[in-house]
Amino acid sequence: MRELTYLEAVREAMSQEMRANEDVFVLGEDIGVYGGAFGVTRGMIEEFGPERIRNTPISEAAISGTAVGAALTGMRPIVELQFSDFMTIAMDNMVNQAAKIRYMYGGKGKVPMVLRTPAGSGTGAAAQHSQSLEAWMAHIPGLKVVQPSTAYDAKGLLKAAIDDDNPVIFYEHKLCYPKKSDVPEEAYSIPLGKADIKKQGSDVTIVATAIMVHKSLEAAEELQKEGIEVEVIDPRTLVPLDIETIVQSVKKTGRLVVVHEAVKRGGFGGEIASLIAESEAFDYLDAPIKRLGGKAVPIPYNPELEKAAVPVVADIVTAVKETLNRL
Amino acid sequence: MTQKLKLPPHVKETELKGLYKQMWLIRFFEEKVDEFFAKGMIHGTTHLSVGQEASAVGSIAVLNEQDKITSTHRGHGHCIAKGATVNGMMAELFGRTTGYCKGKGGSMHIADVDKGNLGANGIVGGGFAIAAGAALTSQMKGAGYVVLCFFGDGASNEGSFHEAINLASIWKLPVVFICENNQYGMSGPVREMINIEDIAARAASYGIPGKVVDGNDVFEVMNGVSEAVDRARNGEGPSIVEAKTYRSKGHSKSDAKKYRTREEEKEWLLRDPIKLMAKVLIEEEIFTQQEAEEIKADAKKEVEESVEFAKNSPEPTLDALMEDIYA
Numbered sequence: 001m002r003e004l005t006y007l008e009a010v011r012e013a014m015s016q017e018m019r020a021n022e023d024v025f026v027l028g029e030d031i032g033v034y035g036g037a038f039g040v041t042r043g044m045i046e047e048f049g050p051e052r053i054r055n056t057p058i059s060e061a062a063i064s065g066t067a068v069g070a071a072l073t074g075m076r077p078i079v080e081l082q083f084s085d086f087m088t089i090a091m092d093n094m095v096n097q098a099a100k101i102r103y104m105y106g107g108k109g110k111v112p113m114v115l116r117t118p119a120g121s122g123t124g125a126a127a128q129h130s131q132s133l134e135a136w137m138a139h140i141p142g143l144k145v146v147q148p149s150t151a152y153d154a155k156g157l158l159k160a161a162i163d164d165d166n167p168v169i170f171y172e173h174k175l176c177y178p179k180k181s182d183v184p185e186e187a188y189s190i191p192l193g194k195a196d197i198k199k200q201g202s203d204v205t206i207v208a209t210a211i212m213v214h215k216s217l218e219a220a221e222e223l224q225k226e227g228i229e230v231e232v233i234d235p236r237t238l239v240p241l242d243i244e245t246i247v248q249s250v251k252k253t254g255r256l257v258v259v260h261e262a263v264k265r266g267g268f269g270g271e272i273a274s275l276i277a278e279s280e281a282f283d284y285l286d287a288p289i290k291r292l293g294g295k296a297v298p299i300p301y302n303p304e305l306e307k308a309a310v311p312v313v314a315d316i317v318t319a320v321k322e323t324l325n326r327l
Numbered sequence: 328m329t330q331k332l333k334l335p336p337h338v339k340e341t342e343l344k345g346l347y348k349q350m351w352l353i354r355f356f357e358e359k360v361d362e363f364f365a366k367g368m369i370h371g372t373t374h375l376s377v378g379q380e381a382s383a384v385g386s387i388a389v390l391n392e393q394d395k396i397t398s399t400h401r402g403h404g405h406c407i408a409k410g411a412t413v414n415g416m417m418a419e420l421f422g423r424t425t426g427y428c429k430g431k432g433g434s435m436h437i438a439d440v441d442k443g444n445l446g447a448n449g450i451v452g453g454g455f456a457i458a459a460g461a462a463l464t465s466q467m468k469g470a471g472y473v474v475l476c477f478f479g480d481g482a483s484n485e486g487s488f489h490e491a492i493n494l495a496s497i498w499k500l501p502v503v504f505i506c507e508n509n510q511y512g513m514s515g516p517v518r519e520m521i522n523i524e525d526i527a528a529r530a531a532s533y534g535i536p537g538k539v540v541d542g543n544d545v546f547e548v549m550n551g552v553s554e555a556v557d558r559a560r561n562g563e564g565p566s567i568v569e570a571k572t573y574r575s576k577g578h579s580k581s582d583a584k585k586y587r588t589r590e591e592e593k594e595w596l597l598r599d600p601i602k603l604m605a606k607v608l609i610e611e612e613i614f615t616q617q618e619a620e621e622i623k624a625d626a627k628k629e630v631e632e633s634v635e636f637a638k639n640s641p642e643p644t645l646d647a648l649m650e651d652i653y654a
Contacts, residue, residue: 057493057494059490059491059493061456061490061491062487062490063456065453065460068457069397069458070463070467072460072461075467089486093453093456096449096453103431103651104428105427105428106426106431107651108438108441109440109445109446112654141652142653165654166654
């Protein structure tokens, strides 16, 4: 099987869906000849033309709202929001319109749209271009929230998101874009709401999202040298959330570390920890649940400060050892 | 025939009685709702469009059945003019299962997507981009329909106004933005909130036509909107039509109207849109005074019956709470 980068996988999923269904189109800033801020749509305008790879003015409210209106009337738009931080400007359309229309209308009408957007720090873009705001969206009934970590997952989850009849927020971590994995050429779908066990283990469960999946796998490798077997679970979608897979893992390992890049305070890790505390897995816990998340600080510009703002591999190693009382 | 009865090509003389009835349906519906709020029989809030019947009926009169509208928080009149039954609307305000939204939307969210009413909106300015998106669907699918986007004077100061109209303009989307300038954004007089005489003048900055019509004269509204609709349907892009009118009632049920004088209200009452329409239709011998009274009585009866329908309709069971969140 050939390898693709995460970025190429996202592009391939969109292209295949657009070939299969003429209702699918992409709109966003600089996605045409320029190819998108990160190059995800590069080359797509040559194949699909400017009608379907639709370059927009810098108008996040108009872009997101237009997608809502187009979706409500029979299209399947994919919005590329240049940075997830700009959700503040698209917020009304996603939270008050897209998420609520079906319910408010008594089940009539649907909004099958995907809003794709790069999230996360690590590129030196500082506080207004580096946030991880997925908990905001996960909080809103009516939205689905996807956070792939690998190229394989990105392709399959994006197809599922485009095929879904609901508004889906699809977070792409910028540091995941160059990561490669085996990706089948044919179109395939990964169901939303199905976690993936990225590494089997028996001593500690780590639940990690986006780039933290990779950091957790690195940590697991280091810990393995000390004989600690870590199980790494990537929920892949926060809404719907496959809590069952996490429950089963915690029942097996008796220990849980949750890792995300988003600020720990009010972050989605708190939700996962709470769900486990409320579940049958609680009785199996041999140590308090540990949450690792970003510090409560805007992402700074200075590279060393930027790294210090979010969990690094060493933090994860330490957290695992703490839960094992091995420090 | 006087100048008054110069009808746009899409409106037949035979339709005028029906349009006159719609005016009364809106008036009686609103008055009934007002009464029930006062009595505490309907909860929540509502925003009545008494005095603004002509802009709703006149605008929608020039549409074809497959054309679409987006509405505002003051949307009852638009719904009725787009063909909604007062039964379904009254039942919605009573929160019953037979309401347009199964009792989950209430006054501000009545929609009838199948019939081209894409929904009222509780967010001021929420409809601009949705209307543009629905128009984009029409353009991309070659569906040929036009979208009317109703908005108020207050909404024209929202960012979404600028963003969506600019987008609609550069893409030549088949949408007409209809400003119902009722002189107040809640308690804010338009003369204090906007430093130009006509909101329609803002069209110039998007390179599209802007036209002011007498919003209490249903014939002037029809003709003004008709020109804009033709333009949209011919692929020439959007327009703004500003209908100058007046909100007879307060902003919502708790409004003591301290921000305006009773003299001002009386002035506008002299130009009641329903009386103006009746006068012209009698002068033009479309109907007699007696027929006018009969039509009025029919409308009144229909609204009275809607109350019975609503009262006799079932309340939703609590199972309905979690239904229709996702498609």
